[in-house]
Amino acid sequence: MNKIIFKILRFSGLPWLFRQIIQNNKVTILMFHEVSKETAEQTFSYLHKKYNLINLNDFINAIVNNDKTKIPKKALIITFDDGLLQNYEMLPIIKKYKTPVTLFLCSSIINTNRHYWYKHQGLSKPLAYYKTLPNQKRLSELAKDGFIQDKEYGKPHAMSKNQIIDMSQFVNMQAHTKFHPCLPMCGDDVAKEEIYGAKQFLEKEYGFHINAIAYPNGDYSERDISLTKEAGYQCAITVDGGYNTLNSDLFHLKRFSTNDTADINELIVKSSGLWYFLKSLAGKKQN
Numbered sequence: 001m002n003k004i005i006f007k008i009l010r011f012s013g014l015p016w017l018f019r020q021i022i023q024n025n026k027v028t029i030l031m032f033h034e035v036s037k038e039t040a041e042q043t044f045s046y047l048h049k050k051y052n053l054i055n056l057n058d059f060i061n062a063i064v065n066n067d068k069t070k071i072p073k074k075a076l077i078i079t080f081d082d083g084l085l086q087n088y089e090m091l092p093i094i095k096k097y098k099t100p101v102t103l104f105l106c107s108s109i110i111n112t113n114r115h116y117w118y119k120h121q122g123l124s125k126p127l128a129y130y131k132t133l134p135n136q137k138r139l140s141e142l143a144k145d146g147f148i149q150d151k152e153y154g155k156p157h158a159m160s161k162n163q164i165i166d167m168s169q170f171v172n173m174q175a176h177t178k179f180h181p182c183l184p185m186c187g188d189d190v191a192k193e194e195i196y197g198a199k200q201f202l203e204k205e206y207g208f209h210i211n212a213i214a215y216p217n218g219d220y221s222e223r224d225i226s227l228t229k230e231a232g233y234q235c236a237i238t239v240d241g242g243y244n245t246l247n248s249d250l251f252h253l254k255r256f257s258t259n260d261t262a263d264i265n266e267l268i269v270k271s272s273g274l275w276y277f278l279k280s281l282a283g284k285k286q287n
């Protein structure tokens with residue numbers, strides 16, 4: 001059903017109108033998780049054609065220096081959350097198109113056989129249920145369904161250190177906490193450890209310069225924003241829908257969620273911001 005809706009919306013001309021009128025003078029940030037090599041090829045080639053792809057760091061610097069000249073028209077930033085195994089497959093496509101990409105890594109899951117809780121097979125309740133629980137309660141509920149945060153399973157969910165190092169020559173590597181909790185549901189100590197710990201680990205063990213964090217599930221509280229600032233990050237990326245400008249608050253950067261599938265109609269509609277606009281008119285979340 002949605003496939004037809006995306007097709008109708010694509011050919012309505014509205015995504016074109018959004019690009020010409022709204023996105024022309026804005027910075028759009030897109031969120032992906034994992035795409036196949038073929039989808040990466042299609043997605044990046046489309047985005048290169050319709051937008052000016054820039055690095056997250058170029059945008060941060062432009063805001064910090066209030067320097068408009070560094071931001072082209074229809075600027076767009078591609079981000080991938082989590083550090084999932086399949087991300088490595090898109091490296092040849094990133095190289096081919098010289099696509100600027102930022103990848104947000106969970107520092108205690110990468111290079112291990114630990115799992116992302118939300119991807120665990122056999123969860124008895126919908127994901128939304130677990131997100132409403134205080135962190136300890138969430139972990140004990142997940143344990144009943146066989147998920148243990150520290151446990152190493154048979155196969156990894158995330159990329160290995162070698163893969164990440166290999167990609168990091170072409171990709172901006174940033175932080176996505178340690179274990180992907182819902183930060184506002186964590187006590188102060190755990191939230192602090194998740195936010196500080198990821199940065200420290202990625203800098204020490206991988207030699208990356210970590211200046212950005214993406215909040216897991218897009219969930220954050222004002223406490224988490226304060227911790228992010230104290231930990232020395234320069235910016236925080238949310239999943240609050242909307243476009244960004246040079247006047248954006250660096251710690252509330254907005255992002256559109258888009259599809260990891262090969263549906264080009266959906267990509268066109270979501271990357272333009274039209275989908276978010278229609279969803280918010282209906283009082284719903286963007287995904």
Ligand SMILES: [Zn+2]
Nearest residue numbers: 081082216217
């Ligand atoms: Zn995530």
